[in-house]
Amino acid sequence: MQEILIKKVESKSDLNTFIKCQWNFYKNDPYWVPPLIMERKTILSKEKNPFFQNAQAEYFLAIKDGLIVGRIAAIKNDMHLKYHNDNSGFFGFFECINDQQVAKALFDAAKKWLKEKGLTRMLGPANPSSNDEYGMLLEGFEDSPRLLMTYNPKYYLELCANYGMTKAKDLIAYKLENHKVMGSEKLKRVQQLARDRYKLKISQLDMKNFAKELEKVKVVYNKAWAPNWGFIPMTDAQIDAMAKELKQIVEPSLVLFGEIDNQLAGFALVMLDYNYIFKQMNGRLFPFNFLKLFTKKKEIKWARIITLGLVPEHQKKGLDAVLYWEIVNRAHAVGIDLGEASWILEDNEMMNRGAVVMGGDPYKKYRIWQSDL
Numbered sequence: 001m002q003e004i005l006i007k008k009v010e011s012k013s014d015l016n017t018f019i020k021c022q023w024n025f026y027k028n029d030p031y032w033v034p035p036l037i038m039e040r041k042t043i044l045s046k047e048k049n050p051f052f053q054n055a056q057a058e059y060f061l062a063i064k065d066g067l068i069v070g071r072i073a074a075i076k077n078d079m080h081l082k083y084h085n086d087n088s089g090f091f092g093f094f095e096c097i098n099d100q101q102v103a104k105a106l107f108d109a110a111k112k113w114l115k116e117k118g119l120t121r122m123l124g125p126a127n128p129s130s131n132d133e134y135g136m137l138l139e140g141f142e143d144s145p146r147l148l149m150t151y152n153p154k155y156y157l158e159l160c161a162n163y164g165m166t167k168a169k170d171l172i173a174y175k176l177e178n179h180k181v182m183g184s185e186k187l188k189r190v191q192q193l194a195r196d197r198y199k200l201k202i203s204q205l206d207m208k209n210f211a212k213e214l215e216k217v218k219v220v221y222n223k224a225w226a227p228n229w230g231f232i233p234m235t236d237a238q239i240d241a242m243a244k245e246l247k248q249i250v251e252p253s254l255v256l257f258g259e260i261d262n263q264l265a266g267f268a269l270v271m272l273d274y275n276y277i278f279k280q281m282n283g284r285l286f287p288f289n290f291l292k293l294f295t296k297k298k299e300i301k302w303a304r305i306i307t308l309g310l311v312p313e314h315q316k317k318g319l320d321a322v323l324y325w326e327i328v329n330r331a332h333a334v335g336i337d338l339g340e341a342s343w344i345l346e347d348n349e350m351m352n353r354g355a356v357v358m359g360g361d362p363y364k365k366y367r368i369w370q371s372d373l
Contacts, residue, residue: 002064004105009059015044018059018093021068023283025095025153031144032151033275034283039245043132044073044093050237051128054078056117059093060109062102070096070103074110075128076117080232089114089373091124094136094152096159103159107371115373122371123168125150130230131238135171135343135366136160143364146273146304146340149173150366160369168370169229172352172362173342176305180359181328187357191325194318198260202326205255214243216257220267224309229345230368249274249293253330254303256323258310266310268323272336273302303331305341320354328358340364 009018019040026032044059046052055077062070075090091110096103107122114122127133133150138157145151181187194200206213222233234242254270277296281289305327310319331339343366344351355362 004069004102005063006105006109007061007063009061014061015041015059017068018061018071019044020283021061021071022095024068025097029153031142033144033279034281036278036281036285037283038285043128049128050235050241051132053235053237055128057128058113060106062096062106064099064102069099070094070106072096072106072110073128074113075124075126076114076119077126077129077232079235080129083232086121087119088121088123088370089117089119090126090128091122092127094125094156096156098153098155098159100159100162104163107163107165111371111373120373122373123368125369130232131234131242134230135368138170138365138367140173140364144275144279146173146302146342147271147275148304148306149340149342149364157367163371165369165371168368170346171343171366171368172346173340173364173366174344174355174358174360175363176328176339176341176355176358176360178328178332178337181324184357184359187321187325190318190357191321195322198265198314198317198319200265200319200322201259202322203257203259204330205250205252205257207252210243210247213257214239216264217243217267217269220257220264220309220311221307223311224267225307227312228348246271251303251334253334254327256326256330258319258323260314264311265314266308266319266323268308268327269306270303270327270331270339271306272297272300272334273304273340274300276300276302298335301336302338302340303327303336305339308341316350320350321357324354324358 009015042048057073057075059073061068072091073093075092111122125136135150136156137150137152141154218239225231251272256268258266277292308323341355
């Protein structure tokens with residue numbers, strides 16, 4: 001048996017290798033979307049990413065015959081531990097050749113690090129948390145991922161299962177088509193009844209008052225999603241960092257706020273699927289690829305509903321139907337008739353039911369794995 005060397009990432013050069021080795025695993029995959037290298041450097045930076053103000057991580061590379069054959073991150077998320085008190089750590093940024101021994105060496109390295117931190121369970125993949133790219137693709141391999149969703153070879157599922165990992169939770173992505181949503185008489189009726197009964201007013205993102213609008217997001221975000229499995233509160237610094245990343249490509253008419261009696265009731269963040277453009281960039285934004293963000297924008301056919309939530313006192317009133325109705329109409333106005341609602345917990349009955357009412361097709365599924373340490 002050939003020796004597998006597990007090396008900690010200890011320098012900038014090692015981190016560059018950790019990032020760029022990902023290209024080795026997708027050379028002939030037509031569906032993979034290369035991440036922007038500069039974005040990966042930021043998200044993995046323990047100095048630049050505010051996530052690491054409340055978290056620790058170690059990055060590992062697997063080397064065999066002098067070649068990089070895999071990578072993994074081990075993550076201790078203090079916000080998760082504080083909120084859930086379940087003594088769980090995470091693995092993330094996992095890539096591996098189709099070799100069970102390499103996968104075992106990587107998972108063992110992550111487990112060892114997490115165990116040394118006093119943790120007793122490993123969940124993942126989280127890149128680096130449930131507020132970022134989350135889950136391993138389980139179904140829907142013959143399609144590129146939408147913006148900020150994960151993608152991986154199918155054999156990764158076997159590597160995890162053969163290692164002894166089990167399912168913790170599955171996440172669902174729904175495909176939405178304009179004609180199906182607009183053709184739903186039930187949705188049309190429910191959203192109008194809710195709109196009339198509760199006097200819900202919808203407004204879009206005001207780019208001229210971006211900082212003020214961002215404060216509204218902070219009010220709603222952690223309240224709306226708090227009951228969900230795996231939820232981790234986002235700090236103000238994390239929301240600020242996310243907003244900074246998305247501001248350059250946001251479509252204001254698809255970022256919606258709902259108010260009742262001048263009080264915030266809900267929020268929806270919908271982004272055009274810039275993965276269509278990123279796929280053509282091969283990880284490089286400069287010197288000229290950034291121009292594609294503007295010249296090819298009209299070619300984008302999909303949008304992704306990243307978040308759609310209501311504060312607890314306004315849930316289960318049908319108000320989510322109003323937001324969905326507005327999203328689909330506004331997306332059509334900017335030339336988008338295909339959407340993905342993702343991700344939705346498999347046992348989130350309210351959100352799954354809403355997606356089905358809209359004629360949504362559960363066309364992709366993702367898995368969060370678990371393993372005792």
